[in-house]
Amino acid sequence: MKTPDKKSALSEIDGINQPDTLSIHAVQQIQKLRKKQPSAKELIDGILKHDKVALSRAITLVESTNPEHLSKANEVINGVLPNANKSVRIGITGVPGVGKSTFIEAFGKHLTSLGKKVAVLAVDPSSTISHGSILGDKTRMEELVKDENAFIRPSASGETLGGVARKTRESIILCEACGFDTIIIETVGVGQSETAVHSMVDFFLLLKISGAGDELQGIKRGIMEMADAIVINKADGDNINKAKLAKTEFNRALHLFPAKKSGWIPTASTCSSYTKEGINEVWNTISDYLELAKSNHYFQEKRKDQNQFWMMETINEQLKSNFYNHPEIIELIEQNKKAVQNDEMSPFAAAVSLLEKYFK
Template sequence: MSIRKSKSSALNEKEGISLPEITNSHAIDQIKKSRKKQPPTKELIDGILKGNTTALSRAITLIESTNPLHQEKANQIINACLPHANKSIRIGITGVPGVGKSTFIEVFGKHLTDLGKKVAVLAVDPSSTISHGSILGDKTRMEELVKHKNAFIRPSASGENLGGVARKTRESITLCEACGFDVILIETVGVGQSETAVHSMVDFFLLLKIAGAGDELQGIKRGIMEMVDAVMINKADGDNVKKANLAKVEFNRALHLFPKKKSGWIPTTATCSALTKEGIDTIWQTISNYFELVNANHYFEEKRKEQNLFWMIETIDQQLKTHFYNQPKITELLESTKKEVQNNTISPFAAAQIVLDNYFKNYD
């Protein structure tokens, strides 16, 4: 029995294969030239302030870049946009994978645009820990919302940042606000500690849950439940309506067990279906009620100030960490101590102290 050899992947192009006749070489050259062309910083700033989403996208790309030259331009853009920011409603949306976050956000976003709102969606896509790649498929899933003139969707790879959100997302919010967007929706990766990171940069925190996927009490985790401002039981349609209503009762009971929030707000629970669009208007009414309360008791301004201080400290921590790992002497010492730790000739804590002492000695 002969074994048929498999063909090589079409993704791997062999050297020497000529381009098909339908390819327009002139068009290719034009695309390459346009990609290399970096618009001046002032041009990007002016574009953002005029509501140009192309300029906004390019500026966010600079924010996400690790190139020092790009970071310098990004900081100039952010500083120029700051006086025009802080005028939006920031909503964090979290939930486990499969809960229907992307579908919910598209339907919710369309509901807001129908009300005349300008909506920006910052969706964090999980990165592979092996290949470090990311699908960035949120624009594809939100195919209706992405076409709307008053909507902007920006998927970003989580990278190695805890929870998939960090300083880059925080700064992207500033640019979106300067671009004139009224509502900023931030979709989390939905795993790990992403909820903590998102909670530190939004005004309202929404948790999406589904019923019928197991014991509802498993979803009542103290950490996440203490942060949420509302719980929505999604996929409350068809045969799942009864289960969704039961889950709503369970979560509502649980929410009343937690300490009173500083904002004075009492978290709510409700059911919805992104498929049938039932209950979508309810969540916006809930959010509106929340902002009416926190604006009246001045908690809104207080929380924004606390968040600004939090991100100042976070930025300092990140810069110190970057400086530490970018020192050649430290990198060399780390490699040698790693081997000693692996061979059990020195404890991890003693090794860490040796490296830190060396760092402080040279950069005191």
């Protein structure tokens, strides 16, 4: 009697053939949908209906560096503009590690509990080497991101000066038109970004932590001079007494600055994003400021000045973009770079020759 062949344990047993897992029809449908871009009117209608998907797509459009998208982005902005400018814009900054994202989540959840609709525009730093950005703010604000009355949009800072995303100003307008009445702009906290954010918000909040050795540095001009309030974060556990001491030191420093045009006197306070202690007081401070600024018309005048400032900034940005994308300049700039590197031409003479060629 012949012994049957012993099959390997790794052999496949004959059975029902599985159908192809990849449907060509499904792939074609997906590709078709991806290629289809909504028109400017569709984006405008979606934003005015408070559609977050339309808002996200519109922000992507205005952030695009593709010259072909510029006119469409401007059409969307102009289309929603009559429905914008009805929010409170709050800028929040602080050094890395101060707990900006944790604070914004606690603060944002407090605002939504009061019936506010909150949009967070978080600017993440881009690597100067790989030019990439983590964009991890949604991960760090896991509770706020699930809130129906909240919208979080992280954007890479790119090559813009100081780390403020190039189109943050336009993104604010889009969020306002989409029905968000409180806009929070988080900066990367690396210097000149604060100046740019200060020029697009109504209230500028500076986050600090105690024990960092900078309490007495408060007398220095700069960001302290721009702040409408200082909040010492992480005032919990063993850190409470240190935070109270820092609060006293900062309040002393704030009195050394000249009075603000708004008539507002900045103050320092403490809070804990972990225990939520002091979060309500932060909103009360902002509310008091808004009441004062609107009553003496400073709020409206500041908005007008900001609009004028951003018009000039847009002109400067567009001129710079046109210069570097000019066909003849692209070719000549490489030649001049080599001439400068080889000491055949001074950097200033090289720049002047390029500008003269561009303006001919």
